[in-house]
Amino acid sequence: MKDLFLPRLCIVCGRQLILQEEHICTECLADLPRTRFHRQRCNLMSDSLNERIMQENSESFEPYAYAHALFFYNGENGYGRISQALKYRRDFSAGRHFARMLGEELAGSELFRDVDTVLAVPLHRLRRLRRGYNQAEIIAEEVAKALGARFICDRLSPLRRARRTGTQTRLGSGQRAANVRGAFGLKKGATLPGNASHILLIDDVFTTGATLSACRKELRRLLPGGTRISVATLAFVDN
Numbered sequence: 001m002k003d004l005f006l007p008r009l010c011i012v013c014g015r016q017l018i019l020q021e022e023h024i025c026t027e028c029l030a031d032l033p034r035t036r037f038h039r040q041r042c043n044l045m046s047d048s049l050n051e052r053i054m055q056e057n058s059e060s061f062e063p064y065a066y067a068h069a070l071f072f073y074n075g076e077n078g079y080g081r082i083s084q085a086l087k088y089r090r091d092f093s094a095g096r097h098f099a100r101m102l103g104e105e106l107a108g109s110e111l112f113r114d115v116d117t118v119l120a121v122p123l124h125r126l127r128r129l130r131r132g133y134n135q136a137e138i139i140a141e142e143v144a145k146a147l148g149a150r151f152i153c154d155r156l157s158p159l160r161r162a163r164r165t166g167t168q169t170r171l172g173s174g175q176r177a178a179n180v181r182g183a184f185g186l187k188k189g190a191t192l193p194g195n196a197s198h199i200l201l202i203d204d205v206f207t208t209g210a211t212l213s214a215c216r217k218e219l220r221r222l223l224p225g226g227t228r229i230s231v232a233t234l235a236f237v238d239n
Ligand SMILES: [Zn+2]
Pocket: 010, 011, 012, 013, 014, 015, 024, 025, 026, 027, 028, 029
């Protein structure tokens, strides 16, 4: 009946959807440029992240961080609209739909199956107020459900964004790292559940890993050395 009032359109190509299609048409879904990173211990995303981790703390032992993204985004294919729908157009239904797809892939992966705690990269307080929600938190909630893991919402998260970083879209890798330096911190008296052994940190898009890596560094201060901190996002920007 919904179709009589408002045509439902494919988020990628804009074609009108048929009844059994949800948010994306069958053709665009078949062509979704999936990364399949969840099947590879080492991939483009995890390598760039672990390289940062090693540069930061060459002395202490830290388990390798696994990394997965649902799809490749190169700016030209229409698939970027999937992450934009949630971030800019308040399309929560589409956002949750694709977050569930990400969660199902993670739940089927040997690498991520034992994730016990899921939380999101926080927004700055003012940006959150203005937007009304944190898109990464919505993704994290769906992913936690799919994994059967504990979801830590932003209000209870130990992480806080200490300062606004502005848009990173036009910055290169080194500039992004400088831009997020000191941007994240821990809330006063912050803790994490003591039995967390594999934590999954969620963001909407992975570009250089600077943001996720800065958050990971803060979380690390609360955790014993053997705790694994992995990451997952909807989109992986293929530079
Ligand atoms: Zn389509």
